[in-house]
Amino acid sequence: MTGTTWDTIFGGNPDQVFKGQFGFVLVRDYDPTKPLTSWSPFDTTSxxxxxxxxxxDGFTAIGYTxxxxxxxxxxLQTADTKAWQSRQKLFTDITEDSESAMFTAIQRTPIVEALETNLPLAAMGTIGQAGYQYTKPKVTVPIARQFVFGSIFSSPYGVSGWARIYSRALMIKPDKMAHNAKTEANSKLVIESYPDSASGFAVRTLRDGPGWRALGGTTATPGTPTATAxxxxxxxxxxxxxxxxxxxxxFTYNVFVDAGVVPIATSSVTVGGTTANPILTVSGQTTGSHTxxxxxxxxxxxGSVQTPASNSVTLS
Structure with missing residues (x-):
């Protein structure tokens, strides 16, 4: 029996390494009337x-970190069910599955100070405002926010973006802040995610960008279609x-009739068959012969190259 080499089994791909070379944190106060159900921080076209x-979208950048x-x-915490009659675990249940994000802001802005103090963003003054001040509440009430954490990697294939969304989140741990001549007055914050009934999720991760899309490679040309009237x-x-x-x-499919350069409207094309052998039904065609x-x-x-033309069919 013939074996194989280790690199065939290994299957590593250096193009799929990702490094957060640059990034940002965006925040807005939580509003259940603005759910993030199908929202994306990426432009769908580019x-x-x-x-x-x-x-x-109403997000504000916290600035430098x-x-x-x-x-x-x-x-991730679990609890085990054991029995006297067995030395092996019978069942394992997940008792906690949560996530938090941590970053250290190094710009001293009203946005950062609102996060530190659990104050609404809209309640804060503006940078450079005469008599600017804010007051820590006597009774602190957690302020729900929505966060977008973004990370960028400039790869040989182009810029690749990574984003994580917290649809409802609380600042649960502010760290100490020091004022001295050696270090900027920074703000280390821990943000914890919670389920959001309006958006339908707690944490969502998205990836896009020219570099990410390029990793998918080019689309091969489908087989030449056979047309039936x-x-x-x-x-x-x-x-x-x-x-x-x-x-x-x-894959999705565009259909071109005769020598047309504009595809038939997707509303007139129904996809059936299987993934390997699709069947497209094209409706609303004019009478006569078509390829x-x-x-x-x-x-x-x-997008792939267009296939060669199908056989000619006559529609009546």
Whole structure:
């Protein structure tokens, strides 16, 4: 029996190493009328950071943090069920599954001071305001916030972004603050995540960016479609073909009729069949003879070359 070499089994890929070279922390006070259910900090077209983060979305950047960047601490605790008749555990149950984030802000701003003191962001004054002041409450009430933690890696394939969202979070541990000639007056804060019934989650992680999408590779061309005319008067045509062999699925498909350069509207294309052998039903076609081409689009939005034209079918 023939063996194999270690590097075949190992399967390492240096392109998939990620380093948080730069990053940021964004925050806004919690508002259940603004859930983050399907929200993303990334622009869906380019994969870069959304231009509305600090405007329409209402987040505020806390500014510079120290060189330690971001640190996320998961807490997973379990309880075991044992029996007199067995020396092995019968069952293990998870009793706690939580996560906190820690960062050290080195800019002394009203936003940072609001986080330290558990005050609403809107209650704070502005930088440079005459007579600026804030007062620690006699009775501290936790202020729920929403956080976006962002990290950026500039790889040979382009900029890759990593984001973690806390849909409802509390500042649970402010650290000491020192004023001296050697060190800036920093603010080390621990933020803990909690479930948010409005958004439907506690912690969500997203990745995007040109560098991330490039890791998916290019989309291979699907097999040449075989066209079949639908029932007379239906205006339908059915296309069968083999899916691309590239690994950046799941795929969506664009269909082009005859020599057209604009794909048929997706509302007129129904996808069926299997992942390996899709079947597309194209509706709303004009009578006469037509050929069809198919383009596959990968999960990383990489579009394939169009297939050769299908056989000609006559729709009546």
């Amino acid at each position: 994969g870069n950071w959304s231009s509305t983060l600090l405007t329409t 120290d060189e330690s960047g971001l640190e996320f601490t998961p807490t 639908g029932a007379p008067g239906s205006g339908n045509a059915t296309l069968t073909f083999t899916a691309p062999t590239s690994n950046n699925g799941p 069809y081409k198919v383009q596959a689009v990968g999960a990383n939005l990489s």
